[in-house]
Amino acid sequence: MARSPHSGxxxxxxxxxxxxLALRTRAGLSGVELAGRCxxxxxxxxxxxxxxxxxxxxDIQAWCVATSAxxxxxxxxxxxxxxxxxxxxxxxxxxxxxxxxxxDEAMTVAERTRVQRVYCANLIPGFFQTAAYTSAVLRTWVRxxxxxxxxxxxxxRRADRARLLRSPEHRFVVVIEQAVLSFVIGGPAAMxxxxxxxxxVSRLPAVRVGIIPAGVDRSPHxxxxxxxxxxxxxxAVMVExxxxxxxxxxxxxxxxxxxxxxxxxxxxxxxRDARDLIAGARASIPT
Numbered sequence: 001m002a003r004s005p006h007s008g009x010x011x012x013x014x015x016x017x018x019x020x021l022a023l024r025t026r027a028g029l030s031g032v033e034l035a036g037r038c039x040x041x042x043x044x045x046x047x048x049x050x051x052x053x054x055x056x057x058x059d060i061q062a063w064c065v066a067t068s069a070x071x072x073x074x075x076x077x078x079x080x081x082x083x084x085x086x087x088x089x090x091x092x093x094x095x096x097x098x099x100x101x102x103x104d105e106a107m108t109v110a111e112r113t114r115v116q117r118v119y120c121a122n123l124i125p126g127f128f129q130t131a132a133y134t135s136a137v138l139r140t141w142v143r144x145x146x147x148x149x150x151x152x153x154x155x156x157r158r159a160d161r162a163r164l165l166r167s168p169e170h171r172f173v174v175v176i177e178q179a180v181l182s183f184v185i186g187g188p189a190a191m192x193x194x195x196x197x198x199x200x201v202s203r204l205p206a207v208r209v210g211i212i213p214a215g216v217d218r219s220p221h222x223x224x225x226x227x228x229x230x231x232x233x234x235x236a237v238m239v240e241x242x243x244x245x246x247x248x249x250x251x252x253x254x255x256x257x258x259x260x261x262x263x264x265x266x267x268x269x270x271x272r273d274a275r276d277l278i279a280g281a282r283a284s285i286p287t
Contacts, residue, residue, distance in 0.1 A: 016077050017051040020063055024049075027067040037066040054081060107161050109232060110170075117231040117261050118174045123185070124194060125174055125230075127162050128201055133194040134158050136186030165204055172207045175261070175268050177225060178214040181281035188285050195282040199275050210268025211277045223263035231257055 024034050024045075031045040038045075038059075047053035048063075055063070057078040064074040110116065110127070118125045123137060138151045164170045184191045202209035218224055230238040237257045239246040248254060269277065 012080055013054060014051045016081050017049050019077060021049045023063065023067040023069050029067065034066055038062045107157065110161055110164055113232040114169065115171045115173070115233055119226065119261055119264050120174065120180055120228045121177045121225050122180060122228055124180065124198060126158055127165060127172070128174070128198055129158065130190070130194050130197050131155050131159060132186045132190035136190065165201060165207055167206065170206055173265070174208070175210045175212060175264050177212050178277055181278055182284070184285060188287065192282050192285050195278050199278050202275060208270065209274055210265060210270050211274040212264065212268045213277065216267050222267060223260055226260060229257060231261060234258065
């Protein structure tokens with residue numbers, strides 16, 4: 001397996017587009033004829049059928065009327081489109097009320113999760129972060145996204161989430177690409193402290209930390225580096241992108257991420273070997 005799992009968002013939109021195309025074809029209408037019946041431009045029909053434009057409920061209803069389709073089908077297709085849009089949530093939209101609200105949401109999800117599996121290719125995962133590291137990360141997003149600056153409150157919320165690392169009711173399995181250890185976030189001193197903290201939490205009974213060595217052989221039968229993602233038991237996946245978060249709950253997609261995680265997990269080293277890599281990265285940070 002050597003591909004990244006796909007977001008369900010575009011796949012759902014493409015399925016809706018394919019069904020709308022099938023309705024037009026079954027009705028014996030050309031794209032121009034359908035556009036005329038709906039009082040649209042032909043280009044709108046083309047863009048909807050190619051999943052380039054997301055149809056509104058009114059668009060889907062008009063399409064179904066024009067093709068003499070079952071009215072109930074319009075509700076079904078509109079519901080599928082709405083669900084796809086919910087999967088994809090822009091960071092700006094989610095954080096418009098402040099970063100601390102997002103941290104509260106993350107805490108609620110974490111408390112419900114018994115086994116959290118995490119793959120990180122860019123940053124140390126949130127519940128392993130020191131206050132200085134978290135502050136540096138969040139202040140970057142405040143600057144880039146132009147969102148409300150409540151970093152201090154958000155840092156406190158994220159620190160509260162770390163208490164779950166010592167809870168007997170929770171377990172954390174984390175796989176980190178070795179390159180992440182070399183990204184100096186928050187300055188050299190803060191990064192050294194972060195790596196010292198990572199070594200400490202790796203010894204907790206409920207925590208398993210794996211580091212994928214930079215020189216590991218990623219043969220055609222091994223998993224390539226992916227986007228960072230969080231698995232919450234076997235019920236959901238959260239994928240972090242530059243502009244948005246994907247919340248995935250479809251069983252077949254969650255199962256795909258589980259298989260990907262298992263392959264990534266098999267590439268990592270653990271225990272003393274992992275801590276040696278972390279300590280080596282810490283020693284390489286300039287003073």
